[in-house]
Amino acid sequence: MSSGFGLSAGARAALLNRLSKRGAALAAPEAPAEGPGRDLSTLPGMRDFETMREAGAALGIESPYFRPHDGVAGGRSSIGGRGVINFASYNYLGLNGDPRVAAAAKAAIDRHGVSASASRLASGERPLHGALEAALAAHHGAEACLALVSGHATNVTVIGHLLGPRDLILHDRLIHNSVAEGARLSGARRIAFAHNDWQAAEGELAAHRRRHGRALIVIEGHYSMDGDLPDLPRFAALARRHDALLMVDEAHSIGVLGATGRGIAEQCGADPGLVDIWMGTLSKTLSSCGGYIAGRQRLVDWLRHTAPGFVYSVGLAPPLAASALESLRILGAEPWRVAKLQANAALFLRLAREAGFDTGSSAGLGIVPIILGSSVAAARLAAAAFEAGVNVQPILFPVVPEGSARLRFFLSSEHSAEEIERTVAILAAARDGAAAQLAS
Structure with a gap:
């Protein structure tokens, strides 16, 4: 297949010659005006980016x-x-644009305005926040839930806050960037295991678990690059064998997996209580914007009062909370x-x-x-x-x-x-x- 859309030998040589000249130019950037600190050509990935654009x-x-x-x-x-x-939209169930969702968002604007205007810990709490979190917790069969303004930031702040330098994070090799960034922020030792390979994950745990305090395994319920699924029961079992927490990123699972769209646990016929931390986003099936964590009440209460990405960030905008809540209602009803x-x-x-x-x-x-x-x-x-x-x-x-x-x-x-x-x-x-x- 790739040869069919590939270049002829002559065209390939011409392109490589042109790009090599471009690379030489990038390798010898113009003298910066005020020293190397202002040389933008040395920014991470800049040369690869400009070469691909060329x-x-x-x-x-x-x-x-x-x-x-x-x-x-x-x-x-x-x-x-x-x-x-x-085919370039995460609007899986067509709820973004549904008049009922739009009406819910408009009603929230009429009542609360467009923005929460403050951290929820300060003065940004609105009734819609609690209603949405209760509905999401019920959806995952969890005790409690916390909604944040960004899916990416949810993984970064929660993982970065939950783990420290003495701890261990194992994640699938194809895990989302937000998980990797959260792991980097935490300072914990980070090990990537072969994609969807629970046996490789267990091998890493067996080799490294006893040297670390807390351990976290992070997988996705539905991988957005390949569209495949993990063996959730296997990962849950190995997490318990090795005294580790299991976190599942359901960004592309809700509304997609399971007979009623409840995600990977429903798809696998597994007890959702086997997962310690459910993470999801509001921007796909739920036609809004933001992220959330669902799990035990004690964990959620702690995050609500201490997680930097929640405590120091504005609360979820009322129309976004309302649209996600209505989308979740329609998902259950239809x-x-x-x-x-x-x-x-x-x-x-x-x-x-x-x-x-x-x-x-x-x-x-x-x-x-x-x-x-x-x-x-x-x-x-x-x-x-x-x-x-x-x-x-x-x-x-x-x-x-x-x-x-x-x-x-x-x-x-x-x-x-x-x-x-x-x-x-x-x-x-x-x-x-x-x-x-x-x-x-």
């Missing part, structure tokens, strides 16, 4: 990032006045949305595989990657798809290692079977057309 320009590939959507982005959207089938999403994802996965695409380890429950290998291949196929009316984002080096670049499809309950069939046909035609052109 590669896109050299290949004539327009950047697919930061394209503004004209309105609500769900299974369909409008970009630059042109309608597209949209499980057909979850069934439709899962059927759409299963159809996309089957058709993509039948067309000869590599979909990796996707479970086909909401996220399906098409792995192309080279970043050039992924960027070109995304561009061809967009030209044909399909919006999908390529994931390129250095976000993923070169050799595993991909297009990442987020399915929605709003997609129709015809749209999914048409999308796979567009992708296959673009791939085959490029291969034929290269062969000629």
Whole structure:
């Protein structure tokens, strides 16, 4: 597949020559005005970023990032006045744009205004906060919940606050950046284990657990890069064997996994009480913005009064709390949305595989990657798809290692079977057309 969208030897040599000249220019930056501290070319990752941007320009590939959507982005959207089938939104159940959710947000604005205007510990507490947290705790079968203004910041502040230099954090190799940043902030020893490999995690625990005070295992319920799932009961069992806490990031699980969208515990038929810390986001299925932690009352009370990202941050905006609460209510009342999403994802996965695409380890429950290998291949196929009316984002080096670049499809309950069939046909035609052109 990657060879079909690859470059000819001559084109590849020309591109490498151009990029090598660019790299030489970056290696010898202009003399900074006031010393090396003002030399922006030495910022972390700056050279890789500028080299990749230059590669896109050299290949004539327009950047697919930061394209503004004209309105609500769900299974369909409008970009630059042109309608597209949209696979680049986490609006899994079509609740962002639902008039009931919008009405709840507008009512909250009328009553409380747009902002909480202060930390909740000070004077930013509103009744909606408690109502949302109670509903989320019930959703996870937990004793209590705490909502924060950012999903990324939730992982950073909670992990950074929970662990210290004497402690140990084990996480999946493909864990989200927010977990890695939280681990770095904590100062704890951090060990990444092979993706979804509970036996590798147990081996690391057996080797290192006794040297550390507290241990935390962090996994995701649904991995956004590959669309696959962990064996939750296995991870829960090993956490108890080694006296470790288990934290599960459910950012892409709620509304996606399980018959009623309750997440990985429902999907696996596991007792949610096996997990010590549930983390989730409000910005995807729940059509809002923010993050939350659900777990034991004692933990949540402690975080509520001591976690820096909560204590020193403004409270969740009232319309965002209201929209998340209403979305959660609709999720519980309309499980057909979850069934439709899962059927759409299963159809996309089957058709993509039948067309000869590599979909990796996707479970086909909401996220399906098409792995192309080279970043050039992924960027070109995304561009061809967009030209044909399909919006999908390529994931390129250095976000993923070169050799595993991909297009990442987020399915929605709003997609129709015809749209999914048409999308796979567009992708296959673009791939085959490029291969034929290269062969000629």
